Amino acid sequence: MIDVSEPVEPCALASEFTAALARQQQLAERREEVVTRLHDEVERLRRGEMETALDLVRHSLIRLHDQILRQAEHVTAPLGVDELRDLLTALADEAADTVARTGVERYVPRPGEEFDMVLHRPVGRVAAEGPETDRTVARVVAAGFVQGERVVRKADVVVSRWEPDTP
Structure with missing residues (x-):
């Protein structure tokens, strides 16, 4: 210094x-x-x-x-x-x-499970039997795959939709 x-x-x-x-x-x-x-x-x-x-x-x-x-x-x-x-x-x-x-697991939704945009990809639509089954999985077309909380591929599902009779 x-x-x-x-x-x-x-x-x-x-x-x-x-x-x-x-x-x-x-x-x-x-x-x-x-x-x-x-x-x-x-x-x-x-x-x-x-x-x-x-x-x-x-x-x-x-x-x-x-x-x-x-x-x-x-x-x-x-x-x-x-x-x-x-x-x-x-x-x-x-x-x-x-x-x-x-480290990636197969995920197969159950019919009747509530539709979830994070886990499911809608590939079809069918009429629901009643309002309680509105927006539920009617049928699984292809399994999804997840890694922990991360969705690698969404499951392809057909979704039930309730449409009440309109006069």
């Missing part, structure tokens, strides 16, 4: 200022190196997490692939409607299990 109570030579003052400025420049360069190193490390970690997540999905899809092939090996004659429905349902369940391994 410079003592301003004593007269100082301009050259000495300039020299001290230059030295202080050089120290600040070195500190700034070190900070920049640390920030760059931390940024690179964060990016490397992010890529690793992404690969880990993708590996989970890849392995699950490979299991689904194997399940389909195992089912195909057991088909020896034309399938009846019920057998085909059971086979396709089993494959859909396996796909939902695959998605569940990523």
